[in-house]
Amino acid sequence: MLALRAYEAAAKERLPRPVWDFFAGGSGTESMLTAGREALDRIRLRPRCLVDVSHCDPRTELLGADLAAPLGIAPMAYHQLAHPEGEVATARAAGEAGALFTVSMFASRTLEDIAAAATGPLWLQLYWLKRRDLLVDLIHRADAAGFRALVLTVDAPRVAFRPRDAANGFAVPPGIRAVNVAHDVMAASHSGRDGESAIARHSKEQFDASITWEDLAWLREVTSLPVVLKGVLTGEDAELAVKHGVSGLVVSNHGGRQLDFCRSAPDALAEIVDAVAGRCAVVLDGGIRHGADIAKALCLGADAVMVGRPALWGLAHSGAEGVADVLRLLTGEFEEVMALMGAPTVAGFERSGVVLPGCAHA
Ligand SMILES: Cc1cc2nc3c(=O)[nH]c(=O)nc-3n(C[C@H](O)[C@H](O)[C@H](O)COP(=O)(O)O)c2cc1C
Numbered sequence: 613m614l615a616l617r618a619y620e621a622a623a624k625e626r627l628p629r630p631v632w633d634f635f636a637g638g639s640g641t642e643s644m645l646t647a648g649r650e651a652l653d654r655i656r657l658r659p660r661c662l663v664d665v666s667h668c669d670p671r672t673e674l675l676g677a678d679l680a681a682p683l684g685i686a687p688m689a690y691h692q693l694a695h696p697e698g699e700v701a702t703a704r705a706a707g708e709a710g711a712l713f714t715v716s717m718f719a720s721r722t723l724e725d726i727a728a729a730a731t732g733p734l735w736l737q738l739y740w741l742k743r744r745d746l747l748v749d750l751i752h753r754a755d756a757a758g759f760r761a762l763v764l765t766v767d768a769p770r771v772a773f774r775p776r777d778a779a780n781g782f783a784v785p786p787g788i789r790a791v792n793v794a795h796d797v798m799a800a801s802h803s804g805r806d807g808e809s810a811i812a813r814h815s816k817e818q819f820d821a822s823i824t825w826e827d828l829a830w831l832r833e834v835t836s837l838p839v840v841l842k843g844v845l846t847g848e849d850a851e852l853a854v855k856h857g858v859s860g861l862v863v864s865n866h867g868g869r870q871l872d873f874c875r876s877a878p879d880a881l882a883e884i885v886d887a888v889a890g891r892c893a894v895v896l897d898g899g900i901r902h903g904a905d906i907a908k909a910l911c912l913g914a915d916a917v918m919v920g921r922p923a924l925w926g927l928a929h930s931g932a933e934g935v936a937d938v939l940r941l942l943t944g945e946f947e948e949v950m951a952l953m954g955a956p957t958v959a960g961f962e963r964s965g966v967v968l969p970g971c972a973h974a
């Protein structure tokens with residue numbers, strides 16, 4: 613069993629440099645790559661003692677799905693960049709570990725193959741393409757394959773400028789494709805040019821940057837699946853989301869890959885939880901690397917967290933086995949934090965379990 617850090621080092625060594633840069637990189641000055649981590653580190657836990665922690669139970673429920681711990685895998689494009697089995701291996705691992713798996717619309721394996729390998733809950737992430745017929749097709753296929761929710765990413769009307777990808781002229785290699793979306797619509801993702809990311813160019817061509825809150829009604833008419841918005845960072849937008857009938861929010865700054873100099877997701881969490889007031893599920897992603905990070909998110913009112921890059925590190929290291937190990941490491945650490953915090957159930961984590969930065973009692 614390796615530590616998460618060791619999986620990161622192993623992935624960096626194995627992967628071609630442009631792929632590593634695509635996974636690890638951020639937007640603009642890359643200021644947000646460290647911001648989320650620093651925000652989590654500033655939050656400190658307030659343990660209670662002499663609580664019966666002889667049995668700690670990390671299990672929970674999220675939008676009706678049973679999870680072994682409040683943990684999932686965030687949507688990430690093209691898992692085959694990390695391992696030939698791609699999302700099929702990730703799905704198998706998530707199932708084994710009892711974690712949620714959110715599949716990117718730009719997955720490199722078919723929704724049907726992923727669903728066949730999964731034994732746990734799947735959500736499907738969507739970017740709003742100009743070609744709405746392709747969205748409808750994906751949504752119907754996901755529903756038929758047993759996916760349980762749709763996650764609309766709302767922090768990326770376009771893929772932001774990412775200096776590493778631009779410098780590498782990064783393009784998706786020819787053997788790997790977003791197989792769930794029509795060929796012609798994905799073509800730009802494969803044509804690299806010096807000094808420009810093909811993914812960023814593709815997004816400017818194909819994403820509909822004109823959508824507004826009003827368009828959510830269309831999505832909710834197309835499907836009866838619950839809709840989750842990913843990338844919400846303010847109480848105002850959380851309130852609007854609830855008013856527009858969403859079932860969940862992912863509080864996220866996209867792993868530092870979208871708006872540079874932005875507030876970090878952990879810093880926004882309490883404001884959003886307060887605005888939502890129990891009316892929809894709240895998930896946190898970005899920089900989750902320790903069991904204690906899960907505990908901090910729960911104390912601030914999140915229902916669960918998702919990890920992004922660590923899943924790709926595990927996948928690059930040893931396929932499904934590596935991903936399952938990454939998820940087990942985090943779950944094991946979280947179970948120990950439960951014992952040491954005096955919080956033997958997920959419901960036992962409360963706001964009083966953390967000290968926030970700037971607080972006089974820190
Ligand atoms: C390589 C990579 C690809 C990603 N692709 C997507 C995507 O297709 N859709 C999406 O909503 N977010 C995408 N994200 C963002 C993740 O869902 C998530 O917000 C972020 O990675 C979480 O931070 P972490 O990697 O620090 O755990 C991607 C992130 C990475 C690193």
Ligand SMILES: O=C(O)C(=O)c1ccccc1
Nearest residue numbers: 689718771811815866869
């Ligand atoms: O969302 C992302 O961060 C991302 O990297 C991506 C990858 C492929 C297509 C669109 C976005």
